[in-house]
Structure formats: structure tokens, C-alpha cells
Amino acid sequence: MSTVFIALQANEETRPIIEAIEIDNPLAVVNRQPAMVKIDAPNRLVIRKETIEEQIGREFDLQELHINLITLGGNVTEDEDSLTLSWAE
Amino acid sequence: MDMKVAKKKLGLKEKYRLMTRDLGWEPTYRAKDEVFPYVNYEGIKVHDWDKWEDPFRLTMDSYWKYQAEKERKFYAIIDAHAQNNGHLNITDARYLSALKIFLQAISPGEYAAHKGFARVGREFPGVGTQVACQMQAIDEIRHAQTQIHALSNYNKYYDGFHAFADARDRIWYTSVARSFFDDAMSAGPFEFMIAIGFSFEYVLTNLLFVPFMSGAAYNGDMATVTFGFSAQSDEARHMTLGLECIKFMLEQDPDNLPIVQGWLDKWFWRGFRVLGLVSTMMDYMLPKRVMSWREAWEIYGVENGGALFKDLARYGIRPPKGWDDAEKAIDHMSHQFMLGLYQWSFGTSFHSWIPSDEDMDWLSAKYPTTFDKYYRPRWDHIRKLAAAGTPFKNFGLAKLCQTCQLPVVFTEPDDATMSCHRETEYKGEKYHFCSDGCQHIFDNEPEKYVQAWLPMPSLFQELNGDIGAWMNWVGLRDGEDNGDFVGSRDQRNFDQWRGMATSNL
Numbered sequence: 131m132s133t134v135f136i137a138l139q140a141n142e143e144t145r146p147i148i149e150a151i152e153i154d155n156p157l158a159v160v161n162r163q164p165a166m167v168k169i170d171a172p173n174r175l176v177i178r179k180e181t182i183e184e185q186i187g188r189e190f191d192l193q194e195l196h197i198n199l200i201t202l203g204g205n206v207t208e209d210e211d212s213l214t215l216s217w218a219e
Numbered sequence: 220m221d222m223k224v225a226k227k228k229l230g231l232k233e234k235y236r237l238m239t240r241d242l243g244w245e246p247t248y249r250a251k252d253e254v255f256p257y258v259n260y261e262g263i264k265v266h267d268w269d270k271w272e273d274p275f276r277l278t279m280d281s282y283w284k285y286q287a288e289k290e291r292k293f294y295a296i297i298d299a300h301a302q303n304n305g306h307l308n309i310t311d312a313r314y315l316s317a318l319k320i321f322l323q324a325i326s327p328g329e330y331a332a333h334k335g336f337a338r339v340g341r342e343f344p345g346v347g348t349q350v351a352c353q354m355q356a357i358d359e360i361r362h363a364q365t366q367i368h369a370l371s372n373y374n375k376y377y378d379g380f381h382a383f384a385d386a387r388d389r390i391w392y393t394s395v396a397r398s399f400f401d402d403a404m405s406a407g408p409f410e411f412m413i414a415i416g417f418s419f420e421y422v423l424t425n426l427l428f429v430p431f432m433s434g435a436a437y438n439g440d441m442a443t444v445t446f447g448f449s450a451q452s453d454e455a456r457h458m459t460l461g462l463e464c465i466k467f468m469l470e471q472d473p474d475n476l477p478i479v480q481g482w483l484d485k486w487f488w489r490g491f492r493v494l495g496l497v498s499t500m501m502d503y504m505l506p507k508r509v510m511s512w513r514e515a516w517e518i519y520g521v522e523n524g525g526a527l528f529k530d531l532a533r534y535g536i537r538p539p540k541g542w543d544d545a546e547k548a549i550d551h552m553s554h555q556f557m558l559g560l561y562q563w564s565f566g567t568s569f570h571s572w573i574p575s576d577e578d579m580d581w582l583s584a585k586y587p588t589t590f591d592k593y594y595r596p597r598w599d600h601i602r603k604l605a606a607a608g609t610p611f612k613n614f615g616l617a618k619l620c621q622t623c624q625l626p627v628v629f630t631e632p633d634d635a636t637m638s639c640h641r642e643t644e645y646k647g648e649k650y651h652f653c654s655d656g657c658q659h660i661f662d663n664e665p666e667k668y669v670q671a672w673l674p675m676p677s678l679f680q681e682l683n684g685d686i687g688a689w690m691n692w693v694g695l696r697d698g699e700d701n702g703d704f705v706g707s708r709d710q711r712n713f714d715q716w717r718g719m720a721t722s723n724l
Contacts, residue, residue, distance in 0.1 A: 132526030137429060139448050164509055165436035165444050166429070193277065196285045197292075199455045200448055201425050203523045205530070206274040206459050210231050217530045 134175050134204030134215040137168040144198045146185035147177075154178050166200055175204070177213045235276035240269070243346030255344045261407040263479075264472035268345030271467050274459055282354050286361070293449045297369055300442040306376045307720045310438045311506035312713035313704055317431075318370060318443060319379040319569035320496060320504075324396040325427070326366040327387040329450075331400035332415055333359035339408040351460050355416075358453040365449060369442040376716075377709050379568045382694025386568050389693040391617065391626070391674040392496065392560070398624045398671060399493050403486075405667070409468065410482050416461030418486035421527065424454050425519040427497050434501065434509045462527075469534040476535050485663070487539035488656035491548075492623035498553035499560060502582065503574065511585035512553050520545070541656040547632040550586050554594040559628040561601070562613040565686075568695045570704035573602050593635050610703070616675045621650040621668055622657035629653050645669060 136151075138144040140162065148167055151158060158171040169175065182190045192213055204215030229237065246254050258265075299305075309315070333356050340352030367383075374380035387393045403414035432447030468475045498512040528538040561571045574582065579598060583590040604611045617626030631637040641652040645665045652658040661668045682688045690697055704710055 132529055133522055134526075135523070139452075164433045165448070166433055193275070193281055193285065196275075196277070196452060196456070197288055198452065200451045201429055201458070202455050203425075203526065205462065208231070208275055217526050218533055 131172050132217040133170050134173065134202075134217055135168055135170045136175060136177070136202045136215060137166050137200040138195075139198045139200060140165055140167050141198065147182055147195070147198075150181040150185050151175070151177055154181050171215075173219060174214065174216045179211050231276050234278055235273070238278040238280065239273075239276075239347055239350050242350070251344065255342060257342045257408055258344060261409050261478065263409045263468055263475050265345075265468075266471055268343075268348070270470065271345045271347040271463070273347055273351050274463060275456060277354065277456065279350065279354075286357075289449050289452060290361075290365075293365055293445055296441055296445040297372070300369075300445075301372050304720055305440075305442055306373055307713070307717050308439045308441075312377070312709045313504065313570070313572065314438045314440065314506050315373065315377055315379070315709060316569040316571065316704070317500040317504035318373060318440070319383075320392070320500060321443075322366065322370045322380060322383045323386040323390065323568060324393045324496060326363050326370075327384065327393075328396050328400050329359050329363040329366065331397075331404060333357075333363065335400070335404045335411055335415060338404070339411050342408040348464075355453075355457055355460065358450075358457070362446075362450040362453070365446045369446045372442060376712065378696070378707075379570075379700040379709075382568070385692075385694040389674060389677075390568060390695070391563075391566065391619065391624070394624045394672070394674050395496060396493055398622075399489055402489065402667075409464075409478075412461065412464045413479065413482040414486045414489070416457065417465050418461075418483065418490045420454060420457040421461045422487060422520075422524050423490040423494060424451075424458070425523065426494055426515050428454060429519065430510050430515040431497065431501060431505075434505045434507075437507045437509050438505055465531070466534070469531075469536070480536060481663075483536070484540040485660050487545075488541040488654075488660065489623065491541060491545050492620075492625055492653075492657070495552050495556050495625055499557045502553035502585075503557045503571075503578070508581065511582075513549055513585060516549050520549075540659070541654075544632045544654065544656060548629065550589040551593070551630060551635055554582075554586070554590065555628050555630065556625075558594070558597060558601075559617065559626055562611055563617060563626075564702050565612065565614060565697075566695070566701065568693070568700045570702065570707050570709060572704040573605060574598055589635065616678070618651055619673050619675055620653035620657050621671060621673070622652060622660045624671070624673060625653055627651060627653045 138147065144167065148160060148169065151169055152160060154176050155169075155171050158169050158175060161168045161170065177192070177195070179190055179192050192208065192210070195213065202215060204217055207214045207216070245251075252259075336352045336356035336359060340349050340356055343349055343352065370380060387397055403411050406414060428447055428451045432444055432451065435443040435447060465479060468479050501508070501510075501512045501515065524538075528536065557571070560567060561573070564571045579590070579595055583595060586594075601611045617628070619625065620627055627638070627640055629639050631639045639654055641655060641658040643650050643652070643658060643661060643665075646669075648669070650661060650669070652661065678684060678686075678689050682692065687697070695701055699708055
């Protein structure tokens with residue numbers, strides 16, 4: 131098992147995104163550090179457009195993530211509906 | 220008859236194909252080899268450039284939109300910083316030393332990376348690669364500019380910021396970062412991608428930007444947090460490009476594996492040595508610390524780097540050659556290098572100091588196996604000398620490693636009481652190294668590294684060893700920019716101005 135992670139700036143825009151990540155990834159661990167939030171998960175983490183939209187109540191383009199993204203670890207796979215981070219099992 | 224057709228929104232993949240892939244063309248006036256003359260000599264075999272894909276599928280129109288938004292956020296905070304006496308809101312003026320090193324050593328590296336990506340974007344034939352490199356070239360110049368702009372607010376009030384460009388080219392500790400980027404920029408396009416895109420961005424920038432910027436937030440420096448995180452938001456894309464590049468090379472041809480592995484070995488160690496500077500910033504220069512260098516290494520080196528190399532094992536990649544030596548150095552490097560910076564403080568364009576009791580207790584808690592045994596006794600001794608009016612100052616010049624250009628101040632990987640020193644003789648000249656890693660790099664490419672510009676030999680070649688003339692040449696004002704923090708103008712001004720800002724006297 132290896133850890134994938136994503137770190138986002140801690141601000142009002144990312145609060146619902148982090149909530150959405152927690153909903154979609156029950157195994158994810160959220161670490162809150164000064165000015166940033168780092169989310170770790172075993173092997174795989176999925177960020178879903180639909181879950182974020184349910185949290186924020188508007189349409190969301192997954193590429194908006196770039197604005198508040200700090201760093202990530204894992205292979206990235208992205209399409210319109212989801213962004214997945216993974217390490218080879 | 221006109222039919223009403225709803226305008227269909229392009230899918231991400233289709234948009235990427237239309238707005239990236241379709242920008243390319245096959246040259247007809249000239250042979251492809253003539254148009255892209257540098258892509259073969261390193262020995263990397265590529266059969267199908269179309270296999271290169273940006274996993275984020277970011278197209279140029281979206282790129283401009285999101286970058287513009289990042290800039291607006293950045294300047295809102297920079298303006299607020301300047302309007303709210305941001306220079307007085309930091310925890311302590313000692314923190315400024317970390318910013319000065321950042322500006323002198325790191326920001327010019329961003330500019331160098333910009334030049335490098337502009338160049339390799341032209342040298343690679345694949346259009347996906349060209350567009351990704353173009354975006355990164357623009358990112359890197361944005362980083363250099365926003366960092367210089369943010370820190371110019373500090374330059375209005377404090378010493379050591381004013382001559383960063385000269386410092387970068389000429390001072391001994393900044394030449395460490397300079398030589399790293401010069402080395403990468405004078406390599407071929409694929410090696411450049413491994414050096415910057417993979418080793419530096421993927422394996423190492425997390426250690427530089429993430430805990431240090433979070434530390435800046437802890438120390439009340441919103442300007443630096445903002446440029447740091449604004450830059451780092453591009454970094455996630457750069458890391459992905461770096462990882463994509465390495466997978467691309469490994470998937471294209473099995474003959475690429477040994478070449479790629481050799482570059483990984485080299486550039487991991489080169490980058491690790493540059494991080495020697497960062498380790499002292501994290502352990503010693505943040506008055507309020509978020510995590511130790513050791514803790515940051517556990518997260519971003521051991522855990523993330525480990526996961527990455529485990530993932531790449533499917534291609535036959537093994538962890539870089541210096542990995543074990545790096546692990547052994549983690550509990551020592553910040554202490555050994557800070558002792559060096561303190562004793563040679565006549566030649567640094569920032570201030571250093573003897574750690575307080577509280578600082579030393581923190582260090583011994585974070586480094587339980589090394590600090591009290593090897594480093595506290597030295598600092599105690601140095602403190603006694605300072606109290607007696609005979610501070611421990613070294614006015615000699617450090618011997619520099621021919622490869623990484625750090626002073627040879629580190630110890631043997633398995634014996635912290637034995638100074639580590641390696642020598643190679645090449646064409647009748649003797650060259651010195653700080654480690655096996657740096658010696659191996661030299662031995663693989665001696666003709667490259669014998670040409671390295673080193674600050675100490677140049678002091679004698681160009682200035683006859685005249686230290687005063689050297690200070691003028693590097694833009695260092697003796698008694699203002701250099702020396703001990705205690706008694707410095709920065710310390711005096713900060714205390715006085717902060718007093719004025721928080722009272723009506």
C-alpha cells in the first residue's frame with residue numbers, strides 16, 4: 131500500500147471541495163496545517179464533479195481545482211466527471 | 220431549411236485534441252531532423268510522440284483563464300500586505316534570513332527554469348509536449364516575477380534584499396542553486412526534463428514549498444504564503460508533467476531505462492544537496508516552526524518518494540543511488556550547514572545567530588539521536604566564546620565541492636565524527652567533493668564539471684583575494700547585510716518600528 135495525497139489551500143472555496151472528497155473517499159485522512167489542508171488516502175483518491183456540485187449548489191468545472199491546488203502525489207487520471215490519483219497496486 | 224441544433228459543449232478529451240494536437244504539423248520544406256536537431260543525441264528512443272498526453276488536458280484558453288485568476292488573488296494579498304505594514308507583522312526579524320536566502324538562491328532558479336522550458340519546448344517534436352513546456356515556461360517566469368515583487372516590499376525596510384541578482388551569480392552559498400540550474404540548462408532536452416520536471420519538481424519541491432510556505436503562514440508572512448502557494452498551484456501541474464515524461468520515456472523503448480536511471484541517480488543527489496539550504500531554513504530560521512526538516516522528509520521524501528519509486532518499479536526503475544546516504548544525512552545536515560553559515564557569516568548576505576535554549580530544546584526533541592550528542596555541545600561552546608567577547612568566526616574560505624558547490628562540511632554517512640571528503644585527479648588537477656554522490660557525478664562527466672565556475676577560486680583569479688573588493692562585487696555591505704543577527708540593523712529597526720506600530724509613543 132502506498133499513500134496518494136492532494137493538498138489544497140485552506141479557504142472558503144476549498145471547504146466544500148474537501149467535504150466532497152471526504153464523502154467520496156471514506157478512507158481519506160484530512161490533515162489541517164497552517165494555511166493548507168493535506169488529504170491522504172491509501173492507494174487511490176477520487177474527486178467527483180457531481181459531489182462537489184451538490185456541496186456548492188452550482189456547476190463546477192473540475193479544472194477550477196487548479197486555482198487552489200498546492201500539490202499532489204500519485205498518477206493523475208482526469209476526465210469531465212472525476213479526477214483520480216492512484217499508485218500501481 | 221435551417222435546423223436548430225443545440226451547441227454542444229466539447230468534452231475534455233475532444234477539446235484537448237482540437238486545441239493542442241491539432242496545432243501541430245508535419246514540416247515539408249525541411250527534414251524533421253533539421254527542425255529538431257537536439258532530440259536524438261542523448262540516446263533516448265521515441266517511436267510515437269502522440270503517446271505523450273497531459274493527464275490534466277489543460278488547453279491554452281483554460282490556462283490563461285485560471286492563471287489570471289491566480290494573479291488577481293495574488294495581487295489582492297500583496298496590496299493588502301503593503302497597505303497594512305505587513306513587514307511588521309512577521310513573528311521576528313530573524314525570519315527575514317529565510318526570505319533573503321529564498322530570494323537570492325531560489326527565485327533566480329525560477330527564472331532559469333523559465334529559460335530552460337522555453338528552450339526544450341522548442342526542441343521537442345511532440346505537440347503535447349511543446350504546449351505543456353510552453354505553459355511551464357510562462358509559469359516559471361510568473362514565479363520569478365511574483366516572488367521578486369512580493370519580497371520587494373521587504374527590501375524597502377530591511378537589509379540583504381537589494382542585490383539578489385548579483386548575489387545569485389557570485390556568492391558562495393547561492394552558487395549551489397545556480398550550478399544546479401546551469402547544469403540542467405546545459406544538458407540535452409530529455410535530461411533537462413528529468414532534472415527539473417521530475418527530480419526537482421516531483422521528488423523535491425514539496426520539501427521546499429509546502430512545509431516552508433505553511434511555516435511562512437505561521438510566522439505572519441502573508442506575502443510569502445501567497446506567492447508560495449500561488450507558485451505551488453502550478454507546481455502540481457509541473458510534477459504531473461515530470462512524471463508523465465518519465466513514464467513516456469520508459470514506455471517508448473526498453474533501451475531508455477539505463478539512461479533514465481542514470482539521470483535519476485544524478486539529479487536526485489544534485490537536488491538533495493540544494494535542499495541543504497532549505498533544511499537550515501526550516502530547522503533554524505523560522506522563529507515559529509511548523510515541522511522539522513526530518514518530519515518533512517518523512518512525509519515528502521520517505522512516504523511520497525518511496526511510493527513513487529515503488530510505482531515506477533514496474534518499468535524496472537529502482538530508487539536513486541544516493542537514497543540511503545540521503546536518509547543517513549537527514550538528522551545531521553541542517554545542523555552541520557547552519558554551523559557553517561554561522562562561522563562564515565562575514566560572507567553571507569543575511570544574518571545568522573546562536574540558537575536560544577528554547578530553540579535547542581526544540582531541536583533536541585526533533586533530533587533525539589543526534590542533536591544533544593553532536594551539535595548542542597558545539598553551540599554551547601560557540602555561545603561561551605561569544606559571551607567572552609571572542610566569537611567563533613572563520614575568516615578563511617571554505618573548500619567547495621566541485622559538483623554541488625556546497626562547502627565540504629558534511630560527515631561520513633556512517634560516522635558523524637568524521638569529516639567526509641573525496642578527491643579525484645583529472646588531467647593533472649585535483650578536484651574535491653563533499654560526498655560519494657557528488658564524486659560519482661563528476662567522474663561520469665568530468666569534462667563538464669571541470670568547467671564549473673566556483674566562487675572561491677574566482678575570488679583569487681579575478682580579485683586577487685581582496686575580500687573588500689569581493690563584497691563590493693557581490694553587492695554585500697559589510698556590517699549591514701552580513702554577520703550576527705544580534706546587534707544588526709534589521710533587529711534594531713524591527714524592534715523599534717514594531718514598538719511604534721503597537722503603541723502611541
